Amino acid sequence: MSLSQLVAPHLPYLRRLARALTGSQASGDAHAIAALEALVADPELLRRDLSPRVALYRVLLEVWKRVPTNTAETIPADAAAGGAERNAQRTLSALELLPRAAFLLEVVEGLNREEIAQALDIDTAEADSLIQQASIEISGQISSDVLIIEDEPIIAMDIEALVEGLGHRVTAVARTHTEALAAVAAHRPQLVLADIQLADGSSGLDAVNDILAQAPIPVIFITAYPERLLTGERPEPAFLITKPFSVEAVRAVISQALFFGQRAEPNAALAEAV
Structure with a gap:
C-alpha cells in the first residue's frame, strides 16, 4: 500500500489533533502540513510496525515538539487571529502541553495507553x-458560564448535566439561531457548545458566527459527523x-477551549476557526 493510501483515511483526525494541540485552525493546519511534508521528504518516518493512525500522530507530535508553536518565523498567522494565539502559546511550556497531548490522545482520539506511549x-x-x-490540571479549571x-x-439535558457536573454553570439552552442570540444578549457566556443543525433548520455555524461578531467566545461544536466539518474548507x-x-x-x-480562550488576547484564538 502506498504512503498516500495509508495516510489519507486519517487526515481529518490528524488535523483535529493538531488544532486541539495548538488551539486554532491556522496553527493546527500548519503543523499538520509540516508533518505531511516531513513524511514526503522521508516516508520511513511513518513507522510500519505501528498502526497508520498512531504512526501519523507520532510524526505530527515530533513536529509539534520540535517546532516553536505559532511564532512568526515558523507558523503563518492569519489576519483574523492576529497575535492572540501566538501570545497564548508563548505562555506555555512543554511540560504543560505534554500532559494535555497525552490526555487528548486518550479521550478524544481514543488511543490506549500503549498507543499513547508510541505516539x-x-x-x-x-x-x-x-x-x-x-x-x-483539568480538575482545577476555573468554573465558567456556558451556553x-x-x-x-x-x-441537551445530557450535555447540561455533564457541563454542570464538571463545575460549570449553564446560562441557557438554545434550540434555534434566534434563541441563541437572545441568550447571549441576556447573559454573555464564557464558552459555547453548539450543535450544527438547529430546530428551525438554521445552522449552528451561522449562529456561532453571529455570536462571535458580538464577542470573542471560545466555541466547541458537537456533531456525529466530524469528518464533514474537517474538509479543508473554511x-x-x-x-x-x-x-x-x-x-x-x-x-x-472544554478544558482545551477554556484554556486557549483565557490565555489569549480579546480576539481569542478560536474566533477565526468558526
Missing part, C-alpha cells in the same frame, strides 16, 4: 503520569466533540 515516543508509565497530571445550542431535548471549528460523547471527552475539550 509520544515515551514508555507507558510516563504516559500514565502525563494523563494523571492532565487530569489534575448550549442544541435542538434535541434529551441530548470556516471550520478548532474544537469538536463527537457524538456519542463521554464525560472524559467533554472534560478534555
Whole structure:
C-alpha cells in the first residue's frame, strides 16, 4: 500500500489533533502540513510496525515538539487571529502541553495507553503520569458560564448535566439561531457548545458566527459527523466533540477551549476557526 493510501483515511483526525494541540485552525493546519511534508521528504518516518493512525500522530507530535508553536518565523498567522494565539502559546511550556497531548490522545482520539506511549515516543508509565497530571490540571479549571445550542431535548439535558457536573454553570439552552442570540444578549457566556443543525433548520455555524461578531467566545461544536466539518474548507471549528460523547471527552475539550480562550488576547484564538 502506498504512503498516500495509508495516510489519507486519517487526515481529518490528524488535523483535529493538531488544532486541539495548538488551539486554532491556522496553527493546527500548519503543523499538520509540516508533518505531511516531513513524511514526503522521508516516508520511513511513518513507522510500519505501528498502526497508520498512531504512526501519523507520532510524526505530527515530533513536529509539534520540535517546532516553536505559532511564532512568526515558523507558523503563518492569519489576519483574523492576529497575535492572540501566538501570545497564548508563548505562555506555555512543554511540560504543560505534554500532559494535555497525552490526555487528548486518550479521550478524544481514543488511543490506549500503549498507543499513547508510541505516539509520544515515551514508555507507558510516563504516559500514565502525563494523563494523571492532565487530569489534575483539568480538575482545577476555573468554573465558567456556558451556553448550549442544541435542538434535541434529551441530548441537551445530557450535555447540561455533564457541563454542570464538571463545575460549570449553564446560562441557557438554545434550540434555534434566534434563541441563541437572545441568550447571549441576556447573559454573555464564557464558552459555547453548539450543535450544527438547529430546530428551525438554521445552522449552528451561522449562529456561532453571529455570536462571535458580538464577542470573542471560545466555541466547541458537537456533531456525529466530524469528518464533514474537517474538509479543508473554511470556516471550520478548532474544537469538536463527537457524538456519542463521554464525560472524559467533554472534560478534555472544554478544558482545551477554556484554556486557549483565557490565555489569549480579546480576539481569542478560536474566533477565526468558526
